[in-house]
Amino acid sequence: ARERDEFHYGTFPEGFKWSVSTSAYQIEGGWNVDGKGESIWDTFSHTPGKRANNETGDIACDSYHKVKEDVNLVKMLGVQQYRFSISWSRIFPDGTTSYVNQAGVDYYNSLIDSLLKIGVEPVVTLYHWDLPQALEDVGGLLNETVVDRFNEYADFCFKTFGNRVKFWITFNEPYVITWLGYGIGVFAPGINSSPGEAPYQAAHNIIKAHAKAYRTYKKFYKGKQGGRIGMTMSTEWAEPKDPNNPSDVEAADRVIQSILGWFAHPIFKNGDYPEVVKKQVNERRTPSRLPVFTDAEKVEIAGTADFFAINVFNLVCRQEPIPGAIQATPDWLKIVPWGMRRLLNWLDREYGHPTVYITENGVGTSDATVDDQIRVNFYKAYINEALKAQQLDGVDLQGYTAWSLMDNFEWNSGYGPRFGLFEVDFNDAMRPRTPKRSSIYYNQLIRNNGFPPLQRDERITGDFPPNFIWATATSSYQNELNPTSLLQHLCTQKHDLKLVTYDGTNGDVACDSYHKFDVDIELLRSMGVSHYRFSLSWPRILPSGNRTTINQAGITYYHALIDGLLAAGIEPMVTLYHWDLPNALQDSFGGWVGAEIIDLFVEYADICFKEFGPKVKRWITFNEPWDSGRLDYQAGKNVLLAHAKAYRLYQTQYKAVQNGEVGITCNSDWSEPRNQYRQVDYDATNRVMQFFLGWFMHPIWVNGDYPDVMKVIAAQGEATSRLPELTTQEKSLIFGTSDFFGLNHYTTNLAYETFSPDRINEVSYYEDREANTEQDFTWPAAASVPWGIRRLLSWIKKEYNDPPILITENGFSEEGNSHELNDWWRTKFFHGYINEVLKAIQLDNVNVIGYTAWSLMD
Numbered sequence: 001a002r003e004r005d006e007f008h009y010g011t012f013p014e015g016f017k018w019s020v021s022t023s024a025y026q027i028e029g030g031w032n033v034d035g036k037g038e039s040i041w042d043t044f045s046h047t048p049g050k051r052a053n054n055e056t057g058d059i060a061c062d063s064y065h066k067v068k069e070d071v072n073l074v075k076m077l078g079v080q081q082y083r084f085s086i087s088w089s090r091i092f093p094d095g096t097t098s099y100v101n102q103a104g105v106d107y108y109n110s111l112i113d114s115l116l117k118i119g120v121e122p123v124v125t126l127y128h129w130d131l132p133q134a135l136e137d138v139g140g141l142l143n144e145t146v147v148d149r150f151n152e153y154a155d156f157c158f159k160t161f162g163n164r165v166k167f168w169i170t171f172n173e174p175y176v177i178t179w180l181g182y183g184i185g186v187f188a189p190g191i192n193s194s195p196g197e198a199p200y201q202a203a204h205n206i207i208k209a210h211a212k213a214y215r216t217y218k219k220f221y222k223g224k225q226g227g228r229i230g231m232t233m234s235t236e237w238a239e240p241k242d243p244n245n246p247s248d249v250e251a252a253d254r255v256i257q258s259i260l261g262w263f264a265h266p267i268f269k270n271g272d273y274p275e276v277v278k279k280q281v282n283e284r285r286t287p288s289r290l291p292v293f294t295d296a297e298k299v300e301i302a303g304t305a306d307f308f309a310i311n312v313f314n315l316v317c318r319q320e321p322i323p324g325a326i327q328a329t330p331d332w333l334k335i336v337p338w339g340m341r342r343l344l345n346w347l348d349r350e351y352g353h354p355t356v357y358i359t360e361n362g363v364g365t366s367d368a369t370v371d372d373q374i375r376v377n378f379y380k381a382y383i384n385e386a387l388k389a390q391q392l393d394g395v396d397l398q399g400y401t402a403w404s405l406m407d408n409f410e411w412n413s414g415y416g417p418r419f420g421l422f423e424v425d426f427n428d429a430m431r432p433r434t435p436k437r438s439s440i441y442y443n444q445l446i447r448n449n450g451f452p453p454l455q456r457d458e459r460i461t462g463d464f465p466p467n468f469i470w471a472t473a474t475s476s477y478q479n480e481l482n483p484t485s486l487l488q489h490l491c492t493q494k495h496d497l498k499l500v501t502y503d504g505t506n507g508d509v510a511c512d513s514y515h516k517f518d519v520d521i522e523l524l525r526s527m528g529v530s531h532y533r534f535s536l537s538w539p540r541i542l543p544s545g546n547r548t549t550i551n552q553a554g555i556t557y558y559h560a561l562i563d564g565l566l567a568a569g570i571e572p573m574v575t576l577y578h579w580d581l582p583n584a585l586q587d588s589f590g591g592w593v594g595a596e597i598i599d600l601f602v603e604y605a606d607i608c609f610k611e612f613g614p615k616v617k618r619w620i621t622f623n624e625p626w627d628s629g630r631l632d633y634q635a636g637k638n639v640l641l642a643h644a645k646a647y648r649l650y651q652t653q654y655k656a657v658q659n660g661e662v663g664i665t666c667n668s669d670w671s672e673p674r675n676q677y678r679q680v681d682y683d684a685t686n687r688v689m690q691f692f693l694g695w696f697m698h699p700i701w702v703n704g705d706y707p708d709v710m711k712v713i714a715a716q717g718e719a720t721s722r723l724p725e726l727t728t729q730e731k732s733l734i735f736g737t738s739d740f741f742g743l744n745h746y747t748t749n750l751a752y753e754t755f756s757p758d759r760i761n762e763v764s765y766y767e768d769r770e771a772n773t774e775q776d777f778t779w780p781a782a783a784s785v786p787w788g789i790r791r792l793l794s795w796i797k798k799e800y801n802d803p804p805i806l807i808t809e810n811g812f813s814e815e816g817n818s819h820e821l822n823d824w825w826r827t828k829f830f831h832g833y834i835n836e837v838l839k840a841i842q843l844d845n846v847n848v849i850g851y852t853a854w855s856l857m858d
Contacts, residue, residue, distance in 0.1 A: 017399030019081035030064030034103035037093025044188035055414035085128035095132030235260035271298025311360035362403035364417035469850025535578035545582035665742030684771035704731030744809035748788030786832030811854030
């Protein structure tokens with residue numbers, strides 16, 4: 001999984017073909033104009049109840065009348081190929097050569113000529129599911145006469161268009177044709193009366209029709225026209241439930257053989273079905289329901305493809321959910337990018353290293369939107385997996401085709417799923433096309449021919465400044481042995497119900513550092529850190545939260561820990577509050593929402609400064625106050641005032657003697673606009689940053705008050721703002737109360753605007769932001785995005801007047817059941833992030849004074 005999920009930078013070979021695709025019934029419309037005959041999809045879509053909302057492809061994208069518009073879209077993308085299909089019944093209205101519809105021929109001539117004029121190669125599919133209804137009326141694909149009818153149709157197309165078309169596909173996704181159309185009947189022609197026989201008979205005729213057309217092209221046209229011909233197949237990648245269980249591996253292979261091998265094995269191997277398919281079908285009934293090829297037919301079929309064309313969408317199927325799979329649109333599609341690479345490797349091994357073209361790959365959205373971030377991520381991830389297969393594994397992949405050029409009629413799903421790179425407004429009779437963000441991204445991919453290494457990610461060498469702080473960190477509740485704090489109270493009180501912690505566990509013993517601090521110090525000494533950041537447990541020192549009871553054992557413990565650190569040459573960096581409020585204070589007045597908490601915190605800080613200050617020279621009042629305040633603005637204000645008063649206390653009573661520094665640590669992700677072409681996403685990004693980091697750091701480092709954007713939004717529609725006002729005196733108290741900028745940072749995300757008039761009366765911290773965040777699923781596990789920390793550090797420098805920044809947490813987690821000591825991902829994480837910190841210092845002149853790895857221990 002480590003190597004599997006890593007993004008690979010590189011480019012495809014010169015001559016790699018980038019393409020985009022459509023199909024006739026899905027985009028053309030003009031179902032009954034200019035002499036076109038009826039197809040099975042015309043009939044099926046006109047039958048009530050057969051498709052979503054009883055929608056049809058009668059007009060679809062109206063591409064029959066919009067050749068110029070469609071070709072312009074293709075040109076905008078910058079592709080080298082455009083894959084489209086010919087409607088059989090638009091050429092031969094009754095499916096036979098008895099009548100040629102010249103208007104249909106003219107339409108395709110116009111399309112082909114227009115493509116060639118802009119330097120785009122036409123890739124033509126002869127059959128994309130729209131059989132002439134007249135042929136279906138005499139048995140369709142179940143009638144062996146369709147083999148000759150298809151050959152006649154193909155021969156006409158070769159003769160008419162072949163002087164300009166050099167890339168032919170006979171059938172698109174025969175598995176879908178046979179099983180969905182003749183097995184379960186959810187696609188045209190809607191036959192489900194004989195699912196155990198009809199799909200096999202239809203498939204048998206498709207394979208023979210394909211082979212006959214291939215032989216016709218090779219015999220009569222290939223020498224003159226120099227084109228290539230093949231069939232496009234489809235499959236899911238089947239992942240064994242247990243790769244170490246031979247029966248699961250065999251089951252996975254049966255799945256692929258029964259979907260893909262059903263057609264590929266005859267064509268690419270020996271002219272016959274896979275043995276496992278014959279065995280499975282034969283065992284279920286005698287005589288076999290699987291038709292038999294004659295020896296002559298096997299010879300005719302084997303080798304009838306000049307390339308291996310594959311459509312890939314839903315790439316993993318297994319009995320159990322796949323970890324990390326993302327549900328997409330439509331419901332049958334789940335995003336599992338690594339399945340692409342495994343499928344391509346399987347094809348390569350199974351079929352003797354063929355030349356491979358991906359002829360469809362894409363994802364839908366559930367609504368009409370041009371801000372299709374999920375499609376951008378999808379293409380990035382899947383194309384990168386294709387690049388891995390080509391570059392790292394040696395698969396002879398020579399082309400990639402995105403599905404689809406534009407939103408279209410998605411078969412029995414109607415116009416619900418939107419797969420297009422261009423949006424089509426189906427409510428407008430003119431069917432206008434609008435570029436989506438994915439079209440811009442796909443164009444960039446094509447121009448780059450893949451993913452060239454980014455200067456952004458280049459590593460630098462150099463030294464950190466003298467006296468740079470190298471630290472690691474823990475917190476009291478997470479590693480000591482715990483007295484009665486609010487966290488301990490919640491975790492034990494609710495233990496049986498598992499309402500607080502994900503797995504119902506608590507920190508009663510944790511790492512037992514209360515008894516093992518000497519072992520911890522030895523670990524620190526062996527690591528060579530200069531500082532150790534830990535937190536004091538407020539209830540360990542003041543069990544009731546105030547001076548009424550001082551726990552001398554707790555004070556003795558922290559003295560021993562501090563003395564041990566100093567003896568080992570390690571400076572203590574002490575956090576006063578890391579979320580473990582004495583439970584008595586929560587019960588008494590609601591904890592941080594009560595005004596009483598301010599003076600009680602200062603009282604606690606005073607005891608700590610007095611007891612430990614002679615030995616501690618770097619103090620952090622609060623760790624991540626956002627976590628204490630995000631559910632209540634009043635709690636946030638009280639934290640700010642408590643911090644400010646504690647800072648002022650140290651300055652007036654202890655600074656001159658102890659000569660230490662006091663600060664506060666805030667946490668912040670780095671946010672980028674999800675859509676770099678929408679100003680509202682830039683505005684949303686600013687709101688996310690200000691509500692996250694600015695909430696506390698703007699008052700301390702800028703002007704003593706909250707960011708303007710917070711004040712404006714929290715006051716909207718209210719007689720009194722929900723964000724408690726800071727008085728002039730309080731602003732003066734707060735401003736400038738930090739000697740360093742403490743920063744916890746873990747990841748980067750993408751911000752986007754979420755304002756909706758429907759939610760104008762819904763009030764909360766998250767609603768107030770009018771923004772949300774998500775992560776690009778192509779990023780590594782745990783969203784390890786090193787470049788984000790450099791951008792965040794530069795932003796802090798500019799936003800907060802170049803403060804000295806102390807990174808007080810940065811780290812990477814793994815699954816809780818992991819006992820892996822070779823933590824490869826963490827090594828990579830630290831390497832990447834620390835190098836970006838060095839860049840910020842050396843290249844951007846950011847004043848970073850130290851780095852702290854989270855955490856010392858699990």
